[in-house]
């Protein structure tokens with residue numbers, strides 16, 4: 253394990269003005285044209301950032317780059333820098349597993365593990381050598397996503413017995429169980445009915461503050477409602493980034509305006 | 518002929534094929550069982566080979582085959598599963614690794630007798646083990662290895678990408694992902710492959726005959742260093758005798774082998790249920 257990332261729990265927190273996570277000149281290639289091109293973006297502490305942009309614009313690629321998940325794809329080449337609490341995540345001595353414990357990601361295609369709800373929640377903490385009470389931890393994170401009451405406190409319930417919306421929240425809960433400082437969510441409310449989507453939305457609101465949240469979504473209404481800051485990506489480039497209200501009502505860039513109004517450039 | 522009539526004809530042909538297959542299987546088992554009926558009893562299972570058909574038994578051969586099964590499993594399972602994990606999870610995705618992988622996979626199609634010849638040169642003569650249980654166990658392990666590798670690789674490959682991604686995203690190291698999620702998920706499939714490899718291998722007579730399994734062994738092997746005897750070679754030996762009594766002994770030996778292999782399959786079934 254690496255000491256290059258100091259523990260935010262015991263270490264000195266930076267001044268509130270400094271971002272918790274900060275990407276500089278981040279570029280990702282899967283062989284050809286960059287999927288993410290020279291993106292520099294700050295993620296403020298405890299706030300919600302929405303990444304918007306058309307399909308293929310690099311939202312997922314950026315999320316994966318922020319937690320070093322792209323290196324699991326053999327073809328991916330990443331350059332540039334990501335700093336977390338001041339430490340360079342792409343430094344050679346940094347253990348990617350350690351990075352992923354600090355910066356948790358829920359990918360759209362991430363699967364639940366076969367087995368019980370408990371098994372799903374306990375996997376992450378166990379992998380990082382958690383020595384405390386796993387049942388108490390499971391209750392805490394399941395309550396945080398509103399699942400504890402819904403399953404009647406039954407941790408042995410098979411995860412496959414849950415509805416689609418509940419599964420999505422279980423994915424978030426098991427990520428929270430690792431106690432990340434930043435939570436990355438890829439299309440968190442896609443393909444859910446309006447009620448389930450609304451629950452996810454209020455969950456995101458309730459989580460922010462303790463953690464910084466980054467939501468990649470092609471659902472503009474979700475982005476507008478849920479986020480403090482919005483970043484617009486197009487063809488791997490960062491087109492515009494600013495306070496959500498400003499970006500949505502008065503975008504600086506013509507490309508952003510065109511995207512928001514549904515005009516094809 | 519109208520297309521419909523052609524389809525009818527094909528359907529009839531398929532049904533005929535199914536009926537023939539079933540008939541062949543029943544005939545095979547029936548002939549064996551009828552012949553073996555008067556032979557297989559406690560004396561036969563516990564006794565040793567004899568010049569007199571009425572006194573002959575397969576005790577040493579059963580012990581030999583059990584030894585071979587244990588040795589084959591102990592040698593080929595960990596190595597084969599380990600190699601499968603390496604090729605699927607660690608090996609670089611380049612042409613060399615691909616070539617090595619498919620060369621090993623093709624070994625699964627090499628006839629058992631070839632392994633016998635190699636084992637004779639390598640273990641019986643080269644290492645000077647002689648025609649022992651150990652030499653045969655090593656040879657059968659080599660025979661089982663490609664099948665273990667291929668089936669385990671397939672089982673590992675079928676574990677969904679999302680499971681690996683999710684486990685990595687939760688901060689698990691590469692080894693933790695494999696050990697805690699990928700291997701358990703692939704478990705039932707791996708067990709199926711191991712069963713196939715073991716039953717095919719332990720039932721083969723050719724490699725053991727090539728190694729020089731003696732025709733007449735009256736003492737059950739107690740250690741791997743003891744002289745080789747096994748059910749398939751015992752069945753072969755008795756089948757070469759012309760007297761009808763010995764043909765029945767061969768059938769009895771074959772049925773004993775079948776029951777042993779069936780037990781392995783049943784055990785695998787239970788294990789798969791547990792793993793799921």
Ligand SMILES: Nc1ncnc2c1ncn2[C@@H]1O[C@H](COP(=O)(O)OP(=O)(O)OP(=O)(O)O)[C@@H](O)[C@H]1O
Nearest residue numbers: 282287305306307308309310311312313314325470
């Ligand atoms: N594993 C991969 N291998 C090769 N190319 C990839 C891979 N993953 C993404 N890409 C490419 O990178 C680009 C950006 O993809 P990405 O998934 O980040 O877009 P996205 O904005 O998340 O799109 P969507 O809204 O459809 O999820 C696309 O051109 C895609 O083809």
Ligand SMILES: [Mg+2]
Nearest residue numbers: 311312313438
């Ligand atoms: Mg995406």
